[in-house]
Amino acid sequence: MTSPTSVPDDLSLATQIEHLRATLAARRSIGFPAALDIDYGPVTPLFGLLINNVGDPDTDPDTGHTKAYEREVIDWHANLFGAPADDRWGYLTSGGTEANQAAILLARDRFAGANPVLYYSQATHDWIRKTASTLGLPEVVIRTDASGEIDYDDLRGELARRRDRPAIVVANAGTTVTEAVDDPARVRFAMSELAIRNSHLHVDGALAGVPLALLPDRSVAIELGSVIDSVAISCHKFYGTTVPGGLVVTRRSLQRAARRISYTATTDSTISGSRCGQLAVQMWYALRLLGEDGHRERAERARETARFAHSLLASVGWPAWRNVHAFTVYFTTPPPVIARRHGLSNADGGISHLICMPGVTRQQIEALAADIATVKGTEQPSPSRGVRRLVPVAQLPLTADRT
Ligand SMILES: Cc1ncc(COP(=O)(O)O)c(C=O)c1O
Known part of the structure:
Protein backbone atom coordinates (compact mmCIF):
# COMPACT_ATOMS: atom_id res chain seq x y z
CA MET A 1 0.00 0.00 0.00
CA THR A 2 2.85 2.39 0.73
CA SER A 3 5.31 4.25 -1.47
CA PRO A 4 8.94 3.25 -1.01
CA THR A 5 10.58 5.18 1.83
CA SER A 6 14.16 4.48 0.78
CA VAL A 7 16.02 3.65 -2.40
CA PRO A 8 17.50 0.12 -2.45
CA ASP A 9 21.03 0.39 -3.87
CA ASP A 10 21.86 -3.31 -4.10
CA LEU A 11 19.77 -3.78 -7.27
CA SER A 12 20.43 -2.99 -10.92
CA LEU A 13 18.90 0.22 -12.22
CA ALA A 14 16.37 -1.70 -14.33
CA THR A 15 15.34 -3.86 -11.36
CA GLN A 16 15.02 -0.82 -9.12
CA ILE A 17 12.77 0.90 -11.61
CA GLU A 18 10.58 -2.19 -12.04
CA HIS A 19 10.41 -2.57 -8.25
CA LEU A 20 9.37 1.07 -7.94
CA ARG A 21 6.77 0.72 -10.71
CA ALA A 22 5.27 -2.41 -9.14
CA THR A 23 5.15 -0.84 -5.68
CA LEU A 24 3.43 2.31 -6.91
CA ALA A 25 1.03 0.41 -9.17
CA ALA A 26 -0.17 -1.61 -6.17
CA ILE A 38 -8.54 6.10 -17.72
CA ASP A 39 -5.63 4.30 -19.39
CA TYR A 40 -3.12 6.91 -20.52
CA GLY A 41 -0.88 4.22 -22.09
CA PRO A 42 -1.25 5.62 -25.63
CA VAL A 43 0.31 8.92 -24.48
CA THR A 44 3.26 7.24 -22.74
CA PRO A 45 5.70 7.43 -25.72
CA LEU A 46 5.63 11.22 -25.36
CA PHE A 47 7.25 10.95 -21.94
CA GLY A 48 10.60 10.23 -23.61
CA LEU A 49 10.67 13.80 -24.95
CA LEU A 50 11.13 17.21 -23.42
CA ILE A 51 7.87 19.06 -24.07
CA ASN A 52 7.74 22.48 -22.48
CA ASN A 53 4.64 24.65 -22.93
CA VAL A 54 6.61 27.65 -21.73
CA GLY A 55 4.71 30.92 -21.23
CA ASP A 56 1.08 31.68 -22.07
CA PRO A 57 -0.85 29.08 -24.07
CA ASP A 58 -1.66 31.64 -26.79
CA THR A 59 1.92 32.10 -28.05
CA ASP A 60 3.98 29.25 -29.53
CA PRO A 61 7.70 28.95 -28.69
CA ASP A 62 10.24 27.60 -31.19
CA THR A 63 10.96 24.57 -29.00
CA GLY A 64 8.87 21.38 -28.67
CA HIS A 65 5.43 22.17 -27.23
CA THR A 66 1.82 20.98 -27.26
CA LYS A 67 0.04 24.31 -26.94
CA ALA A 68 -2.53 23.52 -29.65
CA TYR A 69 -3.67 20.63 -27.42
CA GLU A 70 -3.60 22.86 -24.37
CA ARG A 71 -5.76 25.48 -26.10
CA GLU A 72 -8.31 22.79 -26.96
CA VAL A 73 -8.37 21.62 -23.33
CA ILE A 74 -8.86 25.17 -22.06
CA ASP A 75 -11.57 25.85 -24.61
CA TRP A 76 -13.40 22.65 -23.66
CA HIS A 77 -13.45 23.73 -20.02
CA ALA A 78 -14.35 27.31 -20.93
CA ASN A 79 -17.42 25.87 -22.68
CA LEU A 80 -18.19 23.62 -19.72
CA PHE A 81 -18.00 26.55 -17.30
CA GLY A 82 -20.02 28.84 -19.58
CA ALA A 83 -17.29 31.38 -20.37
CA PRO A 84 -18.30 33.89 -23.05
CA ALA A 85 -16.95 32.80 -26.46
CA ASP A 86 -15.19 36.13 -26.98
CA ASP A 87 -13.90 36.56 -23.43
CA ARG A 88 -12.18 33.45 -22.11
CA TRP A 89 -8.66 32.59 -21.04
CA GLY A 90 -6.79 30.06 -18.96
CA TYR A 91 -3.82 27.74 -18.79
CA LEU A 92 -2.67 24.38 -17.49
CA THR A 93 -0.78 24.57 -14.21
CA SER A 94 1.33 22.33 -12.01
CA GLY A 95 -1.75 21.49 -9.89
CA GLY A 96 -4.92 22.81 -8.30
CA THR A 97 -2.84 24.87 -5.91
CA GLU A 98 -1.14 26.87 -8.66
CA ALA A 99 -4.47 27.19 -10.49
CA ASN A 100 -6.07 28.68 -7.36
CA GLN A 101 -3.06 30.89 -6.83
CA ALA A 102 -3.14 32.15 -10.44
CA ALA A 103 -6.80 33.12 -10.03
CA ILE A 104 -6.31 34.85 -6.70
CA LEU A 105 -3.25 36.65 -8.06
CA LEU A 106 -5.17 38.09 -10.98
CA ALA A 107 -7.99 39.08 -8.62
CA ARG A 108 -5.46 40.85 -6.37
CA ASP A 109 -3.99 42.64 -9.40
CA ARG A 110 -7.49 43.69 -10.53
CA PHE A 111 -7.90 45.61 -7.31
CA ALA A 112 -4.29 46.71 -6.80
CA GLY A 113 -4.09 49.76 -4.55
CA ALA A 114 -7.71 49.37 -3.35
CA ASN A 115 -6.93 47.13 -0.36
CA PRO A 116 -8.76 43.91 -1.32
CA VAL A 117 -9.70 41.28 1.28
CA LEU A 118 -9.73 37.50 0.72
CA TYR A 119 -12.69 35.58 2.21
CA TYR A 120 -12.88 31.80 2.45
CA SER A 121 -14.48 29.24 4.71
CA GLN A 122 -12.81 27.32 7.50
CA ALA A 123 -13.22 24.10 5.46
CA THR A 124 -11.13 25.53 2.63
CA HIS A 125 -7.92 23.78 1.62
CA ASP A 126 -4.93 24.93 3.67
CA TRP A 127 -3.10 25.95 0.53
CA ILE A 128 -5.51 28.86 0.03
CA ARG A 129 -4.09 30.14 3.33
CA LYS A 130 -0.61 29.63 1.90
CA THR A 131 -1.66 31.66 -1.15
CA ALA A 132 -3.02 34.47 1.02
CA SER A 133 0.28 34.76 2.82
CA THR A 134 2.34 34.42 -0.38
CA LEU A 135 0.33 37.22 -1.99
CA GLY A 136 0.18 39.34 1.16
CA LEU A 137 -3.62 39.43 1.15
CA PRO A 138 -5.54 40.11 4.36
CA GLU A 139 -7.88 37.18 4.94
CA VAL A 140 -11.17 36.58 6.72
CA VAL A 141 -12.14 33.02 7.58
CA ILE A 142 -15.88 32.28 7.47
CA ARG A 143 -17.67 29.67 9.57
CA THR A 144 -19.18 26.52 8.04
CA ASP A 145 -22.09 24.32 9.02
CA ALA A 146 -21.54 20.72 10.15
CA SER A 147 -21.43 19.46 6.56
CA GLY A 148 -18.58 21.84 5.67
CA GLU A 149 -20.66 24.30 3.61
CA ILE A 150 -19.97 28.00 4.11
CA ASP A 151 -22.26 29.86 6.54
CA TYR A 152 -23.87 32.46 4.24
CA ASP A 153 -25.01 34.66 7.14
CA ASP A 154 -21.50 34.80 8.56
CA LEU A 155 -20.13 35.59 5.09
CA ARG A 156 -22.71 38.31 4.61
CA GLY A 157 -21.89 39.84 7.99
CA GLU A 158 -18.13 39.88 7.31
CA LEU A 159 -18.62 41.32 3.82
CA ALA A 160 -20.92 44.01 5.24
CA ARG A 161 -18.23 45.10 7.73
CA ARG A 162 -15.85 45.86 4.84
CA ARG A 163 -18.32 46.86 2.12
CA ASP A 164 -16.15 49.56 0.64
CA ARG A 165 -13.15 47.25 0.13
CA PRO A 166 -12.86 44.91 -2.87
CA ALA A 167 -13.91 41.38 -1.93
CA ILE A 168 -12.16 38.30 -3.29
CA VAL A 169 -14.25 35.30 -2.25
CA VAL A 170 -13.20 31.67 -2.67
CA ALA A 171 -16.17 29.29 -2.87
CA ASN A 172 -15.51 25.57 -2.64
CA ALA A 173 -16.82 23.13 -5.21
CA GLY A 174 -15.96 20.19 -3.05
CA THR A 175 -14.11 20.75 0.21
CA THR A 176 -11.22 18.43 0.91
CA VAL A 177 -12.70 16.42 3.78
CA THR A 178 -16.48 16.32 3.21
CA GLU A 179 -16.79 17.52 -0.42
CA ALA A 180 -19.17 20.26 0.67
CA VAL A 181 -20.18 22.82 -1.95
CA ASP A 182 -20.53 26.57 -1.35
CA ASP A 183 -23.31 27.73 -3.67
CA PRO A 184 -21.75 30.34 -5.99
CA ALA A 185 -25.16 31.85 -6.73
CA ARG A 186 -25.81 32.52 -3.02
CA VAL A 187 -22.34 34.00 -2.57
CA ARG A 188 -22.86 36.27 -5.59
CA PHE A 189 -26.29 37.24 -4.30
CA ALA A 190 -24.84 38.25 -0.92
CA MET A 191 -22.31 40.52 -2.63
CA SER A 192 -24.93 42.04 -4.93
CA GLU A 193 -27.35 42.67 -2.06
CA LEU A 194 -24.62 44.53 -0.19
CA ALA A 195 -23.83 46.49 -3.36
CA ILE A 196 -20.15 45.64 -3.13
CA ARG A 197 -18.74 47.43 -6.12
CA ASN A 198 -15.51 45.50 -6.62
CA SER A 199 -15.62 41.77 -6.23
CA HIS A 200 -14.08 38.61 -7.59
CA LEU A 201 -15.74 35.25 -7.00
CA HIS A 202 -13.33 32.36 -7.47
CA VAL A 203 -14.37 28.69 -7.30
CA ASP A 204 -11.89 26.16 -5.97
CA GLY A 205 -13.16 23.22 -7.99
CA ALA A 206 -9.98 21.15 -7.55
CA LEU A 207 -11.96 18.15 -6.41
CA ALA A 208 -15.47 18.43 -7.86
CA GLY A 209 -15.61 21.44 -10.19
CA VAL A 210 -15.90 19.32 -13.34
CA PRO A 211 -18.31 16.66 -11.98
CA LEU A 212 -20.59 19.42 -10.66
CA ALA A 213 -20.52 21.36 -13.94
CA LEU A 214 -21.47 18.12 -15.70
CA LEU A 215 -24.68 17.72 -13.66
CA PRO A 216 -27.53 17.57 -16.19
CA ASP A 217 -29.59 20.15 -14.25
CA ARG A 218 -26.57 22.48 -13.78
CA SER A 219 -27.87 23.09 -10.27
CA VAL A 220 -24.49 24.42 -9.06
CA ALA A 221 -23.82 27.68 -10.88
CA ILE A 222 -20.12 27.39 -11.75
CA GLU A 223 -20.90 29.88 -14.50
CA LEU A 224 -18.13 32.12 -15.79
CA GLY A 225 -20.54 34.17 -17.87
CA SER A 226 -22.82 35.42 -15.15
CA VAL A 227 -21.92 34.24 -11.64
CA ILE A 228 -18.22 33.56 -11.06
CA ASP A 229 -14.99 35.16 -12.26
CA SER A 230 -12.57 32.22 -12.23
CA VAL A 231 -12.42 28.51 -11.52
CA ALA A 232 -9.58 26.11 -10.77
CA ILE A 233 -9.47 22.33 -11.04
CA SER A 234 -6.91 19.55 -10.44
CA CYS A 235 -6.31 17.32 -13.46
CA HIS A 236 -5.01 14.31 -11.52
CA LYS A 237 -8.22 14.09 -9.48
CA PHE A 238 -11.28 13.63 -11.72
CA TYR A 239 -9.28 12.93 -14.88
CA GLY A 240 -6.64 10.84 -13.09
CA THR A 241 -3.77 12.15 -15.23
CA THR A 242 -0.52 10.42 -14.38
CA VAL A 243 1.27 13.75 -14.00
CA PRO A 244 -0.03 16.12 -11.33
CA GLY A 245 -1.68 19.08 -12.98
CA GLY A 246 -4.33 21.74 -12.75
CA LEU A 247 -6.17 24.22 -14.86
CA VAL A 248 -7.47 27.73 -14.35
CA VAL A 249 -10.16 29.34 -16.49
CA THR A 250 -11.24 32.95 -16.31
CA ARG A 251 -12.28 35.74 -18.66
CA ARG A 252 -9.59 37.15 -20.97
CA SER A 253 -10.55 40.63 -19.84
CA LEU A 254 -9.27 39.66 -16.36
CA GLN A 255 -5.94 38.21 -17.50
CA ARG A 256 -2.86 39.75 -15.89
CA ALA A 257 -0.71 41.90 -18.11
CA ALA A 258 1.33 39.50 -20.27
CA ARG A 259 5.00 40.33 -20.78
CA ARG A 260 6.78 39.49 -24.02
CA ILE A 261 9.76 37.24 -23.21
CA SER A 262 12.15 37.43 -26.15
CA TYR A 263 14.29 34.52 -24.93
CA THR A 264 11.33 32.10 -25.16
CA ALA A 265 9.53 33.91 -27.98
CA THR A 266 6.29 33.83 -25.98
CA THR A 267 4.22 36.13 -23.87
CA ASP A 268 3.90 35.18 -20.23
CA SER A 269 1.38 35.89 -17.50
CA THR A 270 1.62 32.45 -15.87
CA ILE A 271 3.03 31.73 -12.44
CA SER A 272 5.15 28.75 -13.44
CA GLY A 273 6.71 29.77 -16.77
CA SER A 274 7.94 26.32 -17.91
CA ARG A 275 4.96 23.96 -18.01
CA CYS A 276 4.41 20.25 -18.67
CA GLY A 277 3.48 19.58 -22.32
CA GLN A 278 2.63 15.92 -21.65
CA LEU A 279 -0.14 17.03 -19.27
CA ALA A 280 -1.83 18.92 -22.12
CA VAL A 281 -1.83 15.79 -24.27
CA GLN A 282 -3.14 13.56 -21.48
CA MET A 283 -5.98 16.00 -20.84
CA TRP A 284 -6.75 16.31 -24.56
CA TYR A 285 -6.71 12.51 -24.82
CA ALA A 286 -9.17 12.09 -21.92
CA LEU A 287 -11.55 14.64 -23.44
CA ARG A 288 -11.38 13.29 -27.00
CA LEU A 289 -11.63 9.67 -25.82
CA LEU A 290 -14.76 10.07 -23.71
C1 LIG B 1 -10.50 21.45 -2.42
C2 LIG B 1 -9.06 21.36 -2.83
N1 LIG B 1 -8.43 22.47 -3.19
C3 LIG B 1 -7.15 22.45 -3.58
C4 LIG B 1 -6.42 21.29 -3.60
C5 LIG B 1 -4.99 21.31 -4.02
O1 LIG B 1 -4.89 20.75 -5.31
P1 LIG B 1 -3.53 20.14 -5.86
O2 LIG B 1 -3.21 18.97 -5.00
O3 LIG B 1 -3.89 19.74 -7.26
O4 LIG B 1 -2.50 21.20 -5.82
C6 LIG B 1 -7.03 20.10 -3.21
C7 LIG B 1 -6.28 18.84 -3.18
O5 LIG B 1 -6.55 17.94 -2.44
C8 LIG B 1 -8.40 20.13 -2.83
O6 LIG B 1 -9.05 19.02 -2.44
Missing part, protein backbone atom coordinates in the same frame (compact mmCIF):
# COMPACT_ATOMS: atom_id res chain seq x y z
CA ARG A 27 -1.38 1.58 -4.49
CA ARG A 28 -5.14 1.79 -4.86
CA SER A 29 -6.16 4.00 -2.00
CA ILE A 30 -9.80 4.88 -1.45
CA GLY A 31 -8.81 7.76 0.83
CA PHE A 32 -7.26 10.04 -1.81
CA PRO A 33 -8.99 11.54 -4.82
CA ALA A 34 -7.33 10.23 -7.96
CA ALA A 35 -9.37 8.52 -10.68
CA LEU A 36 -7.88 5.25 -11.91
CA ASP A 37 -10.18 4.33 -14.78
CA GLY A 291 -16.34 13.41 -24.58
CA GLU A 292 -18.72 15.32 -22.34
CA ASP A 293 -21.25 12.47 -22.15
CA GLY A 294 -18.57 9.94 -21.26
CA HIS A 295 -17.27 12.10 -18.41
CA ARG A 296 -20.82 12.76 -17.20
CA GLU A 297 -21.39 9.00 -17.04
CA ARG A 298 -18.12 8.51 -15.13
CA ALA A 299 -19.28 11.10 -12.59
CA GLU A 300 -22.70 9.49 -12.25
CA ARG A 301 -21.20 6.01 -11.78
CA ALA A 302 -18.88 7.42 -9.09
CA ARG A 303 -21.89 8.91 -7.28
CA GLU A 304 -23.65 5.55 -7.43
CA THR A 305 -20.59 3.94 -5.84
CA ALA A 306 -20.66 6.62 -3.14
CA ARG A 307 -24.35 5.96 -2.45
CA PHE A 308 -23.48 2.27 -2.16
CA ALA A 309 -20.60 3.01 0.25
CA HIS A 310 -22.80 5.23 2.39
CA SER A 311 -25.52 2.63 2.76
CA LEU A 312 -23.04 -0.20 3.33
CA LEU A 313 -21.37 1.62 6.21
CA ALA A 314 -24.81 2.40 7.64
CA SER A 315 -25.72 -1.28 7.37
CA VAL A 316 -22.73 -2.29 9.52
CA GLY A 317 -23.72 0.36 12.05
CA TRP A 318 -20.84 2.77 11.43
CA PRO A 319 -21.84 6.47 11.44
CA ALA A 320 -21.29 7.91 7.96
CA TRP A 321 -22.40 10.99 6.03
CA ARG A 322 -22.48 12.07 2.38
CA ASN A 323 -23.21 15.50 0.91
CA VAL A 324 -25.49 15.86 -2.11
CA HIS A 325 -23.69 14.96 -5.39
CA ALA A 326 -20.53 13.94 -3.52
CA PHE A 327 -18.13 11.13 -4.37
CA THR A 328 -16.99 11.39 -0.75
CA VAL A 329 -18.40 9.49 2.22
CA TYR A 330 -17.08 10.63 5.59
CA PHE A 331 -17.27 8.69 8.80
CA THR A 332 -15.90 8.12 12.27
CA THR A 333 -12.26 7.15 11.90
CA PRO A 334 -11.87 3.38 12.30
CA PRO A 335 -8.97 1.92 14.32
CA PRO A 336 -5.56 2.86 12.89
CA VAL A 337 -4.81 -0.60 11.56
CA ILE A 338 -7.93 -0.44 9.37
CA ALA A 339 -7.33 3.18 8.38
CA ARG A 340 -3.78 2.28 7.31
CA ARG A 341 -4.82 -0.85 5.45
CA HIS A 342 -7.34 1.07 3.34
CA GLY A 343 -5.25 4.20 2.90
CA LEU A 344 -7.65 6.44 4.86
CA SER A 345 -6.44 9.79 6.09
CA ASN A 346 -7.44 10.95 9.54
CA ALA A 347 -8.81 14.47 9.41
CA ASP A 348 -9.30 16.64 12.49
CA GLY A 349 -12.04 15.60 14.86
CA GLY A 350 -11.80 11.83 14.37
CA ILE A 351 -13.29 11.90 10.87
CA SER A 352 -11.97 9.97 7.87
CA HIS A 353 -13.32 9.76 4.38
CA LEU A 354 -13.35 7.50 1.37
CA ILE A 355 -13.64 9.05 -2.05
CA CYS A 356 -15.37 7.02 -4.73
CA MET A 357 -13.36 8.39 -7.62
CA PRO A 358 -13.97 6.69 -10.97
CA GLY A 359 -12.10 3.39 -10.78
CA VAL A 360 -12.82 2.74 -7.09
CA THR A 361 -14.58 -0.62 -6.94
CA ARG A 362 -17.41 -1.94 -4.81
CA GLN A 363 -15.01 -4.70 -3.71
CA GLN A 364 -12.70 -2.10 -2.14
CA ILE A 365 -15.63 -0.64 -0.23
CA GLU A 366 -16.91 -4.05 0.80
CA ALA A 367 -13.43 -4.88 2.12
CA LEU A 368 -13.45 -1.73 4.28
CA ALA A 369 -16.98 -2.40 5.53
CA ALA A 370 -16.04 -6.02 6.31
CA ASP A 371 -13.05 -4.90 8.39
CA ILE A 372 -15.22 -2.36 10.21
CA ALA A 373 -17.95 -4.95 10.82
CA THR A 374 -15.35 -7.27 12.31
CA VAL A 375 -14.35 -4.76 14.95
CA LYS A 376 -17.89 -3.55 15.57
CA GLY A 377 -18.35 -6.16 18.28
CA THR A 378 -15.36 -4.88 20.20
CA GLU A 379 -15.43 -1.18 19.39
CA GLN A 380 -18.49 1.01 19.39
CA PRO A 381 -18.83 4.52 18.01
CA SER A 382 -19.63 6.91 20.83
CA PRO A 383 -22.29 9.62 20.47
CA SER A 384 -19.52 12.24 20.33
CA ARG A 385 -18.29 10.73 17.05
CA GLY A 386 -15.19 9.40 18.83
CA VAL A 387 -14.32 5.76 19.15
CA ARG A 388 -14.41 4.04 22.54
CA ARG A 389 -11.59 1.54 22.50
CA LEU A 390 -12.37 -1.65 24.40
CA VAL A 391 -9.50 -3.93 23.39
CA PRO A 392 -6.01 -3.13 22.12
CA VAL A 393 -6.06 -2.66 18.36
CA ALA A 394 -3.25 -5.19 17.90
CA GLN A 395 -5.56 -7.91 19.24
CA LEU A 396 -8.49 -7.10 16.98
CA PRO A 397 -9.49 -9.85 14.59
CA LEU A 398 -9.20 -8.60 11.03
CA THR A 399 -10.07 -9.97 7.64
CA ALA A 400 -7.14 -10.99 5.44
CA ASP A 401 -4.91 -8.16 4.25
CA ARG A 402 -5.72 -7.48 0.63
CA THR A 403 -2.83 -5.27 -0.33
